[in-house]
Amino acid sequence: MDKQSLFGQIQKKSSFLCVGLDTDLSKIPPHLLNEEDPIFSFNKQIIDHTAEFAVAYKPNIAFYEAMGAKGWESLQKTLDYIPDDIFTIADAKRGDIGNTSSLYAKAFFEKMNFDSITVAPYMGRDSVGPFLEFDGKWVILLALTSNEGSQDFQVLNTEGDKPLFQQVIEKSQQWGHEGNMMYVVGATRGEKIKEVRALAPDHFFLVPGVGAQGGSLEEVAKYGMNDSCGLLVNSSRGIIYASSGEDFGQRAGEEAAKLQREMARLLEKY
Numbered sequence: 649m650d651k652q653s654l655f656g657q658i659q660k661k662s663s664f665l666c667v668g669l670d671t672d673l674s675k676i677p678p679h680l681l682n683e684e685d686p687i688f689s690f691n692k693q694i695i696d697h698t699a700e701f702a703v704a705y706k707p708n709i710a711f712y713e714a715m716g717a718k719g720w721e722s723l724q725k726t727l728d729y730i731p732d733d734i735f736t737i738a739d740a741k742r743g744d745i746g747n748t749s750s751l752y753a754k755a756f757f758e759k760m761n762f763d764s765i766t767v768a769p770y771m772g773r774d775s776v777g778p779f780l781e782f783d784g785k786w787v788i789l790l791a792l793t794s795n796e797g798s799q800d801f802q803v804l805n806t807e808g809d810k811p812l813f814q815q816v817i818e819k820s821q822q823w824g825h826e827g828n829m830m831y832v833v834g835a836t837r838g839e840k841i842k843e844v845r846a847l848a849p850d851h852f853f854l855v856p857g858v859g860a861q862g863g864s865l866e867e868v869a870k871y872g873m874n875d876s877c878g879l880l881v882n883s884s885r886g887i888i889y890a891s892s893g894e895d896f897g898q899r900a901g902e903e904a905a906k907l908q909r910e911m912a913r914l915l916e917k918y
């Protein structure tokens with residue numbers, strides 16, 4: 649999906665919501681455990697109830713990998729079930745020497761046909777480059793993440809007193825562009841989002857950390873929105889585990905609708 653089509657979906661739905669499919673067998677409603685593929689049954693209902701409010705889905709690959717071969721099957725079925733006009737993110741946080749990255753890219757872009765993948769920048773240019781060789785696909789590079797440990801390395805000053813996340817954003821713009829690269833910026837980073845926006849005015853940001861991690865949607869929009877919205881805001885647990893009862897799909901839909909209404913307001917405001 650290209651940038652214009654993504655923005656088109658955002659306008660059409662008045663939403664920049666990404667629903668995180670962090671589907672954990674120990675957290676899904678117990679009545680699903682008797683089904684043949686509980687993970688897929690859960691995701692299917694979540695998608696059925698949230699698709700009208702979402703412009704992206706982000707399965708976190710760890711949750712599927714942890715289930716072995718069956719988990720990969722559930723992931724493929726989930727991906728196939730997501731409507732074609734909704735952007736898909738393989739949250740895999742990959743990145744390795746060139747030939748290995750090429751195979752990661754092949755796995756997620758060719759075998760599985762995801763639109764995008766999250767990539768860690770730590771190994772540099774030749775670890776990110778292979779993901780950018782696929783037409784129409786996106787790299788979502790970790791820049792300033794939502795977790796506490798983001799303070800360990802990402803904000804340390806480097807050459808020219810620039811924090812590492814700034815180096816990542818500046819340098820990586822020599823590898824990719826606003827049509828094939830996005831950045832991860834945590835919703836919990838508050839006003840810092842403004843700094844990141846100044847470094848990459850036209851890029852889309854994937855912003856996790858609202859909901860369970862407590863980030864503010866209002867601040868994200870205030871500091872991060874650009875002319876093409878430029879934001880995909882993810883919530884995983886806050887939506888998919890809104891209820892552990894038989895009404896979980898419906899409750900997830902209600903939580904997604906609540907966020908969408910707030911996003912519609914913010915799209916008007918900023």
Ligand SMILES: O=C(O)c1cc(=O)[nH]c(=O)n1[C@@H]1O[C@H](COP(=O)(O)O)[C@@H](O)[C@H]1O
Nearest residue numbers: 708766793794795834856860861883884885
């Ligand atoms: O790359 C990510 O998606 C990511 C980056 C980051 O900085 N923080 C972060 O929480 N995430 C992911 O976003 C999701 C957040 O989930 P919730 O906190 O349940 O909404 C998880 O799948 C995390 O792995």
